[in-house]
Amino acid sequence: MSDAFRISLTDLRRQEGSLLELHRSIPAPDTFATALVRTIGDITVDGALQSVSEGVLITGTVECTTVAECARCLIEVEEDVNLDVTELYFYQDRAKALQESGDEEAEEVPLIENDSIDIEGLLRDAIVGQMSFIPLCSEDCAGLCSVCGERxxxxxxxxxxxxxxxxxxxxxxxxxxxxxxxxxx
Incomplete structure (x- = not known):
């Protein structure tokens, strides 16, 4: 985890409905990639943090650029990505109460730790989850000549x-x- 992904909650009151604006630009790490597509440049996050009874709700948009090689003609393809994200980070006592009540998914919920949240997993899952399994420069890409190898x-x-x-x-x-x-x- 990088400190660039950690957001301090010290300025967000623990009163339900309290809001804190979020504006952050983070260099894209190497882990935000698949075998064929990777994120380049900065990841920009704009949104809000809101206190709710269970913890802190983060909502916002994520913008970044991905680059891949076309699976048919091998040229480099850049794509601007704009995604909406929403995630609830739980207070530790609320997550523990859910676990004690038998909620099996409560062990997987993101937690507020040391009065901060880590948004790396949220961003990685959102960005990598939308990446193409077969990147193409266009849907009708004809590929390469089988004899000379030219596009x-x-x-x-x-x-x-x-x-x-x-x-x-x-x-x-x-x-x-x-x-x-x-x-x-």
Whole structure:
């Protein structure tokens, strides 16, 4: 946990309905990523902290930029992300009361510790959760030419390669091998 993600609650009264504005810009850590997509630059959080009977409710928007490589043509794709977040951070005594009442999910709730909250998990889950499993530069991306490897969108419509008739592809070689094996039976 980084101190950049820790928000002090000392200025927020513990009286229900009390509000504290939240404006923060945090450098995106390496952990805000998947195998294909990562967050770059700063993560901006704008919102409010509100005292409620169980703890502190955080609501707001998160803005950041993600970057990935298109799964079809391999160009770098940047995307501006704007998300709404909401999370309730529990006072420790309230979370303990929930656990004692048999609430099995109470062990997983985010807690207020040392009069502060840590929003790293909230932001990571929101940002990484919206990342694409298969990033694309566009839905109709044609990918790469299977012969020359160039991006098809950058090539003319009549792009083609002449195939040398004496040149055997791996598929032709496999087909010939299987035919020979079949004849040898």
């Amino acid at each position: 098809l969108a950058d090539l003319p419509d009549d792009h083609a390669h002449e195939k040398d008739p004496s040149e055997m592809t791996a598929l032709d070689e496999l087909r010939a091998k299987l035919a020979a094996e079949e004849q040898g039976k």
